[in-house]
Amino acid sequence: MKGYFRKRGNKWSFTVDIGRDPSTGKRKQKTVSGFRTKKEAEAACQALLYELNNGIYVDEKDWTVKQLMEHYIDIHVLKLRPRTIDNYTKYIRNYIYPTLGNVKVKKLTPIKVQKWLSELHEKGYSLSTQKTAYLLLKGALKKAVSWEIVKKNCMENIPCPSPKHVERVTWNAEQVRSFLNLSRQRNLNYYMAFLIAFHTGMRKSEILGLQWKDIDFEKRVIHVRRSLLERKGGGYDFDDVKSSSSRRTIAIDDILLMELKKHRIRQHEYRLVHGENYVDMNLVVSTYKGTPINQRTISEEFYIIRDRLGLPRIRFHDIRHTHATLLLQYGENVKVISERLGHSNIGITLDVYSHVVPDMQREAAEKIARILK
Numbered sequence: 001m002k003g004y005f006r007k008r009g010n011k012w013s014f015t016v017d018i019g020r021d022p023s024t025g026k027r028k029q030k031t032v033s034g035f036r037t038k039k040e041a042e043a044a045c046q047a048l049l050y051e052l053n054n055g056i057y058v059d060e061k062d063w064t065v066k067q068l069m070e071h072y073i074d075i076h077v078l079k080l081r082p083r084t085i086d087n088y089t090k091y092i093r094n095y096i097y098p099t100l101g102n103v104k105v106k107k108l109t110p111i112k113v114q115k116w117l118s119e120l121h122e123k124g125y126s127l128s129t130q131k132t133a134y135l136l137l138k139g140a141l142k143k144a145v146s147w148e149i150v151k152k153n154c155m156e157n158i159p160c161p162s163p164k165h166v167e168r169v170t171w172n173a174e175q176v177r178s179f180l181n182l183s184r185q186r187n188l189n190y191y192m193a194f195l196i197a198f199h200t201g202m203r204k205s206e207i208l209g210l211q212w213k214d215i216d217f218e219k220r221v222i223h224v225r226r227s228l229l230e231r232k233g234g235g236y237d238f239d240d241v242k243s244s245s246s247r248r249t250i251a252i253d254d255i256l257l258m259e260l261k262k263h264r265i266r267q268h269e270y271r272l273v274h275g276e277n278y279v280d281m282n283l284v285v286s287t288y289k290g291t292p293i294n295q296r297t298i299s300e301e302f303y304i305i306r307d308r309l310g311l312p313r314i315r316f317h318d319i320r321h322t323h324a325t326l327l328l329q330y331g332e333n334v335k336v337i338s339e340r341l342g343h344s345n346i347g348i349t350l351d352v353y354s355h356v357v358p359d360m361q362r363e364a365a366e367k368i369a370r371i372l373k
Contacts, residue, residue: 014035067105073085106149113155114158117161138155141155168321172326175312180198182308192263193285196222196284197320201250201324205228207284224250230295245344298316299316
């Protein structure tokens, strides 16, 4: 049994035989459309044929939310990173299935969805969790409309849970210096990771995936090209950075440049000490044996130093916010900061760091007064 594929306009569809109508004896066919690429259509077709061949096919008109979400994720596997798929699957299993999993898609109503969102809020789940679950379900229902399972997306007029503005906690320059000084005394490998983070605003996975070939010492730049991902069963994989805007070039300063050169010499010494036991993955930040540093381990080291110094309680990821906030406070152009962080547009940067804007406004007012005086 095979599928017949066809492209109409910008969308792909496929048609397969699903047996015969018991009342008329005529052959029944099923057509599914709305796929952006032929690969997506082929993946959906394979999943359908598997169900038909194994006698587990259920007409999508009778699908439950659980069946819709499973199909939705299957379609997205081709264009999502493994870690993203794992995260989405977790959100669907933990936050959508318990309440809505057994509800028939065609019987899902705005009231039922709103009640589900209220339950998530009442159970104390974070706004980030509520928003992700909301977007996953809404995205699946949007596909359900294009697949002609339902005529209308019942979530179309239900607003996304939006977090109230929370002022981000960041460190000042003196706090950063005290943290880096203690880190240097404790572990030079972790120190390099923290130093790169504070000086560039790079993400943790980007720093741990950084290789020496990504650093141009003559032009004094770092090319952010990949991230390091930890496999579920153990081990590591290199992956492309999360988006095209994340693939970027970051200018580096004299201090970081000098420390990187020192660190490269140290790594040569580690290589000589460990000999054949040294695993050369060309990583800038690694263990003494050259292997990748575990993300959880480096976060634990961050928390130990932070708490020992009594610094404000921020996460490793908040180093990015500290980097951006310090630059904004010292008058750096928002566009430049947006590019360093790898934001897809300047609006994201302005939204995230809106708490710094009032100070910038005051400085602008003082500048124009001095200019026009």
